[in-house]
Amino acid sequence: MSHIVNMILKRIALGILTLFVVSLIIFLATELLPGNFAQEILGQSATPETVAALRRQLGLDQPMHVRYAIWLTDVLRGDFGESLANGMAVSELIGRRLGNTLYLALYAAAIAVPLSLALGILAALLRNSFFDRFANASALTSISFPEFFVAYILIFLLAGAGGAFPSMANFRGDPSFGEFLYRAFLPALTLTLVVTAHMMRMTRAAIINLLASPYIEMAHLKGMNPMRVIVKHALPNALAPIINVIALNLAYLITGVVVVEVVFVYPGLGQLMVDSVAARDMPVVQGVALVFAAAYVFLNLAADVLATLSNPRLVHGR
Amino acid sequence: MPDTDDILLSMKDLCIEGRTDEEWLDIVKGVDLELRKGEVLGLIGESGAGKSTIGLAAMGFARDGCRISGGEITFDGIDMRKAGEATKRRLRGRRIAYVAQSAAASFNPAHKLIDQYSEGPVKHGVMSRDEAESDATDLYRRMQLPDPDSIGFRFPHQVSGGQLQRAMTAMAMACRPDLIIFDEPTTALDVTTQIEVLAAIRDIVEQFDTAALYITHDLAVVAQMADRIKVLLKGEEVEESDTRSMLANPTQDYTKSLWAVRTHARLEQPPVGEGRPVLSIRNVTAGYGSVDVLKDVSFDIHPRRTVAVVGESGSGKSTTARVITGLLPPRRGEVLFNGEALPPDFRRRSRDQLRQAQMIYQMADTALNPKLKIRELVGRPAQMYLGLRGKALEERIRELLSLIEMDPDDYIDRLPSELSGGQKQRIGIARALAAEPQFIICDEVTSALDQLVAEGILKLLDRLQGEFDLAFMFITHDLATVKAIADEVVVMKDGVVVEKGPKSEMFQPPHDPYTELLLSSVPEMDPDWLTGLLKARATAADG
Numbered sequence: 001m002s003h004i005v006n007m008i009l010k011r012i013a014l015g016i017l018t019l020f021v022v023s024l025i026i027f028l029a030t031e032l033l034p035g036n037f038a039q040e041i042l043g044q045s046a047t048p049e050t051v052a053a054l055r056r057q058l059g060l061d062q063p064m065h066v067r068y069a070i071w072l073t074d075v076l077r078g079d080f081g082e083s084l085a086n087g088m089a090v091s092e093l094i095g096r097r098l099g100n101t102l103y104l105a106l107y108a109a110a111i112a113v114p115l116s117l118a119l120g121i122l123a124a125l126l127r128n129s130f131f132d133r134f135a136n137a138s139a140l141t142s143i144s145f146p147e148f149f150v151a152y153i154l155i156f157l158l159a160g161a162g163g164a165f166p167s168m169a170n171f172r173g174d175p176s177f178g179e180f181l182y183r184a185f186l187p188a189l190t191l192t193l194v195v196t197a198h199m200m201r202m203t204r205a206a207i208i209n210l211l212a213s214p215y216i217e218m219a220h221l222k223g224m225n226p227m228r229v230i231v232k233h234a235l236p237n238a239l240a241p242i243i244n245v246i247a248l249n250l251a252y253l254i255t256g257v258v259v260v261e262v263v264f265v266y267p268g269l270g271q272l273m274v275d276s277v278a279a280r281d282m283p284v285v286q287g288v289a290l291v292f293a294a295a296y297v298f299l300n301l302a303a304d305v306l307a308t309l310s311n312p313r314l315v316h317g318r
Numbered sequence: 319m320p321d322t323d324d325i326l327l328s329m330k331d332l333c334i335e336g337r338t339d340e341e342w343l344d345i346v347k348g349v350d351l352e353l354r355k356g357e358v359l360g361l362i363g364e365s366g367a368g369k370s371t372i373g374l375a376a377m378g379f380a381r382d383g384c385r386i387s388g389g390e391i392t393f394d395g396i397d398m399r400k401a402g403e404a405t406k407r408r409l410r411g412r413r414i415a416y417v418a419q420s421a422a423a424s425f426n427p428a429h430k431l432i433d434q435y436s437e438g439p440v441k442h443g444v445m446s447r448d449e450a451e452s453d454a455t456d457l458y459r460r461m462q463l464p465d466p467d468s469i470g471f472r473f474p475h476q477v478s479g480g481q482l483q484r485a486m487t488a489m490a491m492a493c494r495p496d497l498i499i500f501d502e503p504t505t506a507l508d509v510t511t512q513i514e515v516l517a518a519i520r521d522i523v524e525q526f527d528t529a530a531l532y533i534t535h536d537l538a539v540v541a542q543m544a545d546r547i548k549v550l551l552k553g554e555e556v557e558e559s560d561t562r563s564m565l566a567n568p569t570q571d572y573t574k575s576l577w578a579v580r581t582h583a584r585l586e587q588p589p590v591g592e593g594r595p596v597l598s599i600r601n602v603t604a605g606y607g608s609v610d611v612l613k614d615v616s617f618d619i620h621p622r623r624t625v626a627v628v629g630e631s632g633s634g635k636s637t638t639a640r641v642i643t644g645l646l647p648p649r650r651g652e653v654l655f656n657g658e659a660l661p662p663d664f665r666r667r668s669r670d671q672l673r674q675a676q677m678i679y680q681m682a683d684t685a686l687n688p689k690l691k692i693r694e695l696v697g698r699p700a701q702m703y704l705g706l707r708g709k710a711l712e713e714r715i716r717e718l719l720s721l722i723e724m725d726p727d728d729y730i731d732r733l734p735s736e737l738s739g740g741q742k743q744r745i746g747i748a749r750a751l752a753a754e755p756q757f758i759i760c761d762e763v764t765s766a767l768d769q770l771v772a773e774g775i776l777k778l779l780d781r782l783q784g785e786f787d788l789a790f791m792f793i794t795h796d797l798a799t800v801k802a803i804a805d806e807v808v809v810m811k812d813g814v815v816v817e818k819g820p821k822s823e824m825f826q827p828p829h830d831p832y833t834e835l836l837l838s839s840v841p842e843m844d845p846d847w848l849t850g851l852l853k854a855r856a857t858a859a860d861g
Binding site: 236 | 473
């Protein structure tokens with residue numbers, strides 16, 4: 001076991017290093033964005049003196065590396081600074097939106113992960129059957145359309161005239177759990193359709209890849225039924241690639257859903273990011289980007305650890 | 319003699335087809351077979367004889383790409399060709415069990431041994447999980463596995479190959495089947511391990527009076543195990559009779575040729591007195607990580623001589639080859655070539671030094687680039703080391719192909735996938751010769767081949783050695799091969815040279831104890847050999 005703990009510690013250290021590099025890149029990238037926040041706020045008619053005064057007040061006149069050092073030390077203390085646009089603490093802004101984003105991601109994942117595992121297992125079991133081809137074709141179709149298109153189709157079918165679900169997911173305050181499930185159903189379904197194909201096809205491929213193994217033949221020759229052969233004998237050995245694909249898709253559900261959020265007017269992190277870029281609100285942009293990066297690093301770390309734990313050869317030494 | 323009511327398994331005119339590209343080819347062409355309760359029938363033949371396919375057909379099973387196309391298979395009155403999948407599933411594991419060639423590959427790496435043991439009896443409703451576990455412990459004990467109480471709770475990768483093979487036999491016994499198919503159960507094992515597994519299998523089959531089909535290509539092994547032997551060739555029966563009369567007087571030419579394979583032996587060249595060795599390994603210690611795999615290994619190889627390096631898996635034979643070729647620089651010691659020290663790392667060796675020592679590998683399949691034609695495979699070294707171009711290169715390739723007895727016009731533009739195993743190994747030899755070396759390392763070059771094909775390869779190497787003054791280092795675990803080809807023998811164990819000397823001395827007593835164990839473990843074509851050996855060893859252990 002000790003080498004597993006060792007590996008996890010190593011990966012965490014590497015994750016922190018990655019985050020540090022990412023913070024540097026984010027900071028440099030926001031520096032490269034054209035435009036000037038003080039000018040943006042004060043408008044075209046502002047005199048150069050007032051613009052300079054505002055820049056000094058916001059600390060924008062300091063050299064780049066000084067501002068990076070200040071920003072980084074603040075971030076390490078949990079202080080992401082204040083929004084340039086409305087003076088609210090960035091951590092508070094992000095906190096509220098992050099909750100929304102995580103809820104939606106969990107909602108979609110709770111449908112998509114079991115669904116794609118089940119479909120993948122069934123497709124492997126009934127490979128080359130009508131079901132297999134149909135599942136593959138529909139999964140590929142749904143992934144091939146742009147997300148906004150899938151979203152509008154669902155709105156048309158399920159929220160239009162006589163539809164049962166709301167097309168707008170913008171709730172205020174604290175909705176009840178049932179209310180949330182109801183209001184966020186269409187965005188969650190859209191995301192499910194987008195991520196299922198990938199996970200399902202990987203589950204199917206990883207299992208089929210193993211079906212020629214001698215131990216699978218052995219399971220058949222022990223008289224086990226085909227479902228048990230797949231679930232009990234093939235699946236445990238196919239977990240590593242499946243876990244990795246699930247992690248990548250979960251990361252996508254957190255960081256890549258801007259378009260879906262915009263279509264359904266869902267108050268998530270993606271929207272906050274887009275709005276802040278438009279307003280040159282750099283502290284918010286930097287904060288959100290860092291949260292996205294952390295989500296990626298964490299999910300990949302979790303996937304690596306789980307994939308390792310799924311392999312007895314790595315968990316139990318000789 | 320039991321009467322016909324005792325017949326457990328019968329096959330009549332069994333035909334099985336296999337798919338290649340768009341065609342169905344016959345693999346088994348009308349084989350008849352009868353097996354009585356409690357009887358062991360040996361199926362013997364070379365690869366492609368259809369032995370395993372027949373074994374699986376007894377369970378009503380055909381691998382992907384194969385189909386049972388004709389004939390009858392009857393197991394205890396049940397027509398296995400007409401039986402539905404559910405019926406067959408109830409028989410498999412419960413009344414007919416299977417023991418595969420490689421236990422390491424046939425145990426599921428994700429589950430503990432005892433879970434895999436219990437699966438059959440529990441799912442077939444023969445025992446509860448607790449009963450299955452205590453039964454497993456009992457069988458592990460009877461199979462003489464170490465720590466029978468706890469070994470089941472290990473994963474397959476935590477158990478050695480010989481132990482896994484015994485655990486698999488125990489697993490096959492779990493439901494006390496009427497019939498077990500043993501498909502080359504000891505082929506992947508070292509000789510000393512093979513003996514233990516053979517003895518364990520024979521004991522348990524006798525204890526439970528189980529019938530068995532014992533599939534193997536090794537005559538001496540089948541002679542120990544079977545009551546009757548059936549010889550197969552390319553999907554057809556050659557002959558069948560009880561073991562003793564089959565060994566004493568085989569009637570068919572093919573069977574006689576199988577019997578004769580082990581008789582090839584070249585005359586031992588006299589030891590070289592003072593001459594300078596081509597290759598000299600001096601006090602080499604080498605290893606991976608912090609582990610020394612080789613410990614103070616020294617031996618010489620003289621021009622025109624073949625030195626066989628013998629040992630079981632893990633003895634350091636292949637590591638020695640890696641040190642000589644510079645793939646693994648030694649920690650201590652050196653390798654001299656014609657008296658001159660070779661740089662330890664191959665990257666620091668000159669092109670000429672690299673040219674002088676070539677290798678031929680065990681798995682010709684993986685040692686030849688499947689995307690290159692024979693012309694490129696053989697031509698590359700001639701081009702790279704000797705600078706041959708154009709017409710000269712073409713002529714050289716043709717000459718090399720003629721040397722290995724393959725028609726240049728026919729083969730020069732083929733891909734490796736179009737060749738048989740023996741032909742691929744010949745290409746491997748041509749590739750080594752193309753560099754015009756003085757010294758060739760042959761790493762288990764015949765162990766993946768059938769006996770008759772292996773024989774041809776050994777004869778070819780013998781002839782080439784005479785024509786080109788080559789020195790061979792012949793790595794093998796097979797003492798029959800040593801007898802056939804070696805002038806001198808080096809016996810290795812756990813990275814140490816335990817004995818070395820001319821072949822004649824090596825096969826004459828007195829031996830080093832380990833050499834003695836190796837020699838006595840090679841199965842002989844005498845049906846009483848195993849019984850006699852086990853008795854002798856037991857007496858020695860008591861005394």
